Amino acid sequence: MKASLLRWSAWAPGLDSAAAWEAWAKSPAPLPATGAPDAKFLPAMLRRRCTPLTRTMLTAAFGAAEPDELARLRTVFSSRHGSINESIGLLENVVRREKLSPATFSHTVHNAQAGLFSIAAGNRAASSSLSAQEDSWTAAWLEALCFLERDPSEPVLVVIGDVPLADTFAPLVAEAATPYALAVQIAAPGSGPGLDLELASQGRTGTLLPPPWPPALEFLRWWLSGDESLEQPNRANRARWTRV
């Protein structure tokens, strides 16, 4: 399935410029486990309501589009864990039969980052939020293709990000835990640098191990590398990305 990638922006601890990411892509290494951007571009009132994940994802989002695009483009937000770290406190409140904070509750929906982006950017366009375990990057791309199927005339802003799970659940999940976000503008084929995503239905095999950073950043490393293609293992299939 072909599409164009018009523009990207990413954030991880110590990697906050295109030049820094290009250097990382040349000699990639595992990323730090802690850190969050200050997201100074957000009004102070709004910034106070933003969790580290929200600040991270909005930093990437605002870096990948002009102000008029931020207010206009459809968006897809993807996160494996979303606001689960904030939900842990609420779950402890529930089991201790304590009152919940209404603001915390309404900001732990999985589309909290999308909702706060919509408010911060004044964006009233269609928006989707999703999760697909280890496959959350491929799924975000597919969901953006769904928006392009409905209307190919405008790009879609895709934002993916996560922060490491808190101690309650972290031991249950084997993953490269780093705070990060990647935002890309995806458009119909022929409107910019092109790539093709193919899904092969054979499952994960022992020969295709994921690298020690999130799949979305492996994609970015490949995109910046100039290599012809990239294969990524998914739970039930393989994603094969090719430059076209």
Next chain:
Amino acid sequence: MSRPPCRLTALGQVSALGGALEEVSARLAAGDATRLTLNESLVPERSLWLGAVNETLPEIPPNLERFACRNNRLALAALEAIRGEVSAAIARFGQGRVGVVVGTSTSGVGDAEAAIAHRERTGVLAHEFHYDQLEFGGLARFVAEAAGARGPAYTLSTACSSGARALASARSLLRLGLCDAVISGAADSLCGLTTNGFAALGALSAGVTNPFSRNRDGLTLGEAGVLFLVTREPGGIQLLGVGDSSEAHHMSAPDPEGRGAETAMQGALADAGLTPADIAYLNLHGTGTPQNDAMESAAVARVLGSELPCSSTKPLVGHTLGAAGAIEAAFCWLVLAGLRGGEAALPPHVWDGARDLELAPIRLTEKGARAVFGPRSAVMTSSFGFGGNNCTLILGRSDSP
């Protein structure tokens, strides 16, 4: 003009109204609000009416034990009801050509509460708890593995519009040619987090929810599992239109003027190539909160006028949150499936009948309501979620009997 078809080929569902489709159709048409139950344990010092599913749910198979939570059992109940059609689709198209797009707002968080309660007592999480139960993506993975589907599988979670949005994306995956069949719908389960969260927001009604009444005081929560088999085929009941919008307004309150709701409804009409006169019935979001019903009636009156028969089915099954858009699409599907001689029974709006003169006038259905369907007639359902995420669907029947 001709549009690629998107057939809602088979429906499996379970809610407070039950699981068997004939039974649910009869209870819908009768406006049977007796299925709600009173709960004294979920919220401290408070009794709550809830749309709980009281039938026995299927057990998670042993090979999928790590997904064993109530939310997935609700999804499995829906899947088992369409197992024959799903298996036939997999045999016909191949495992890799069958995808899964589902919605949830809770995933298995109810079981995570139990795991954390266990940790409070013993210092460790319950050993039967797996992260696959809690993470949102686990629902899609569970449905895919339980069905034997190996195409794209992901979970949408945009609060109360999740289930509607899942069906919209299922249609796109078919039109893109990425899948030949998609298992799509939603599951959402009652738990301490949502009941106490909505209680903290002051959003729960004292009694049963009473949408659009001047006495309305909040919502009644519920749970459901709903799955459609969606195929790229003509005939039967079709998903004709999708419209969606964001609010850019507030995390937990809608734009009082209902502009986002209006955009979603207008978008669905335009996408379906239909006019307001083609809509024969509207299933309202109708949560029973003062803000939702005020903005929704205003938006409905602007887009569809004041004569269109409409009802909220939340007094019958509760607000099933992430599953609301899917269960209400299921109820629209049942209305269309019940078409005989160009007429169909509509779900009545069950309330105290106390019209709120502050609200824009809309025509709420009474018991025994029927609608006449012409060749272009269709039905609409809207869902408006936290974070300002709105989605409207239009369903129609192409083989009008």
